[in-house]
Amino acid sequence: MEKHELWQAALAKIEMDLSRPSFLTWFQDTGIMETDGGVATVFVPNNFAKEWLQNKYHKSILHALREISSDIKEINYVIAKTENVKKQAFSKDSVLKKKKISTISASGLDDPSVMKDLIVDPETNLNPRYTFDNFVVGSFNELAYAAAQSIIKNLGTSYNPLFIYGGVGLGKTHLIQAIGNEVLKNNNSLKVRYVPSEKFMGEIVDALRNQEMGKLREKYRTIDLLIMDDVQFIARTEKMQEEFFHTFNSLYEKNKQIIISSDRPPQSIATLEERLKSRFQGGMIADVGLPDFETRLLILKTKIGNKNISIPEEVLIFISESTKTNIRELEGNLNRVIMASNLSNTPINIDVAKKIISTNQNDSKKFISVKKILKCVSEFYDIEEKEFLNRSRKKDVVKPRQIAMYLMREELKISFPSIGERFGGRDHTTAIHSCEKIGQELKINSELEEEIRAIKDKIFSC
Numbered sequence: 001m002e003k004h005e006l007w008q009a010a011l012a013k014i015e016m017d018l019s020r021p022s023f024l025t026w027f028q029d030t031g032i033m034e035t036d037g038g039v040a041t042v043f044v045p046n047n048f049a050k051e052w053l054q055n056k057y058h059k060s061i062l063h064a065l066r067e068i069s070s071d072i073k074e075i076n077y078v079i080a081k082t083e084n085v086k087k088q089a090f091s092k093d094s095v096l097k098k099k100k101i102s103t104i105s106a107s108g109l110d111d112p113s114v115m116k117d118l119i120v121d122p123e124t125n126l127n128p129r130y131t132f133d134n135f136v137v138g139s140f141n142e143l144a145y146a147a148a149q150s151i152i153k154n155l156g157t158s159y160n161p162l163f164i165y166g167g168v169g170l171g172k173t174h175l176i177q178a179i180g181n182e183v184l185k186n187n188n189s190l191k192v193r194y195v196p197s198e199k200f201m202g203e204i205v206d207a208l209r210n211q212e213m214g215k216l217r218e219k220y221r222t223i224d225l226l227i228m229d230d231v232q233f234i235a236r237t238e239k240m241q242e243e244f245f246h247t248f249n250s251l252y253e254k255n256k257q258i259i260i261s262s263d264r265p266p267q268s269i270a271t272l273e274e275r276l277k278s279r280f281q282g283g284m285i286a287d288v289g290l291p292d293f294e295t296r297l298l299i300l301k302t303k304i305g306n307k308n309i310s311i312p313e314e315v316l317i318f319i320s321e322s323t324k325t326n327i328r329e330l331e332g333n334l335n336r337v338i339m340a341s342n343l344s345n346t347p348i349n350i351d352v353a354k355k356i357i358s359t360n361q362n363d364s365k366k367f368i369s370v371k372k373i374l375k376c377v378s379e380f381y382d383i384e385e386k387e388f389l390n391r392s393r394k395k396d397v398v399k400p401r402q403i404a405m406y407l408m409r410e411e412l413k414i415s416f417p418s419i420g421e422r423f424g425g426r427d428h429t430t431a432i433h434s435c436e437k438i439g440q441e442l443k444i445n446s447e448l449e450e451e452i453r454a455i456k457d458k459i460f461s462c
């Protein structure tokens with residue numbers, strides 16, 4: 001196999017374990033220079049990417065390459081400019097083009113919002129689809145909503161920063177982008193910038209590569225409203241935290257508004273530096289919880305409000321009852337039911353809905369595995385998976401290990417002896433003790449509850 005093909009095949013595997021922005025950030029302009037004597041030489045564009053690949057992705061890269069070519073035993077990372085090794089490189093543009101096409105063709109539905117999704121203002125990064133007009137407020141998000149309204153009225157002087165956290169698909173991105181859109185609607189001379197933290201990292205990587213850090217800093221420090229989405233990802237590297245810290249301070253001192261979202265509260269982001277934690281805690285922290293049945297029904301009705309379709313009430317009730325923990329999934333199930341009836345040319349009815357939704361739910365259950373639990377728990381607490389197996393009694397390791405055991409028991413119903421076995425041959429009583437301990441602790445410790453909820457989100461979504 002050619003070097004180029006080998007790398008493309010490996011990337012296809014690596015990509016499955018990463019979010020799209022991470023993948024694009026860390027793997028653009030990479031390639032294989034040569035394979036010789038079991039050593040694959042992978043070139044990367046700069047030192048920063050080199051360190052990152054070595055420290056964080058080495059295992060996945062090696063694993064992916066070895067699955068394709070078992071001769072490879074080692075990887076050597078070198079810095080090289082793509083111009084010099086152009087042919088083998090994986091370039092961001094080609095992937096983006098592909099992605100755009102697949103987004104459109106996969107949508108299936110004749111839904112204008114799908115097209116609208118693609119129109120994002122490059123300056124503000126805001127998606128016009130996210131507004132308050134189509135945002136449903138209920139007891140699950142009313143605190144976050146109220147804080148958002150207060151900020152819109154008193155930019156920079158009411159709550160700063162505003163920190164919103166909550167599980168996957170519960171409307172954090174929608175809410176914080178709606179704030180941005182609303183602020184601009186009121187005053188379009190303001191500089192608003194929405195940025196997912198992974199994109200922020202990508203910008204820093206690019207700036208470092210092109211020696212344009214000064215320009216990037218300048219760009220961020222003249223903003224009136226900075227909205228940073230999914231901030232938990234910046235906690236993965238010191239360089240990002242450092243850059244963000246300085247940007248944060250510079251805006252904060254000038255009374256510029258900062259809004260941050262995360263999948264968990266600041267104190268639960270294990271590797272977040274103290275100085276950032278305390279900055280985040282200095283403002284307003286609001287959580288977004290789970291919508292109740294009535295709210296879910298209302299959300300569905302809002303979603304179909306602007307589509308020209310009639311859906312029987314019992315179908316909407318059924319969808320609301322069967323999709324409890326994620327608004328994105330709620331919408332997804334609605335769209336799936338509509339699509340199925342379109343395809344089969346039959347009116348939407350409860351039987352179709354039941355069929356579609358039950359198969360879909362079995363699918364997501366099927367994908368949990370011991371491997372995923374170990375991977376997600378270790379990533380969440382930023383420890384090495386092998387630490388689960390050793391005898392370490394360090395608190396940093398003991399708790400994640402107990403949580404991993406707990407999740408295997410709860411989610412996969414694995415027997416206690418077999419759980420013990422998987423954790424370096426521990427006794428079944430250790431497994432019982434761990435599961436009981438976490439179970440007990442969960443009743444009184446809401447922080448732990450948040451953490452486990454975030455980990456489960458990760459397990460179900462990856």
Ligand code: ADP
Nearest residue numbers: 134135136167168169170171172173174327328
């Ligand atoms: P998160 O950022 O918390 O993962 P998103 O903001 O991406 O979640 O929301 C997922 C989907 O659910 C989006 O399509 C969004 O428009 C929709 N959604 C979330 N919350 C609401 C809400 N309160 N009202 C209407 N739609 C919502």
Ligand code: MG
Nearest residue numbers: 172173174229
């Ligand atoms: Mg989001």
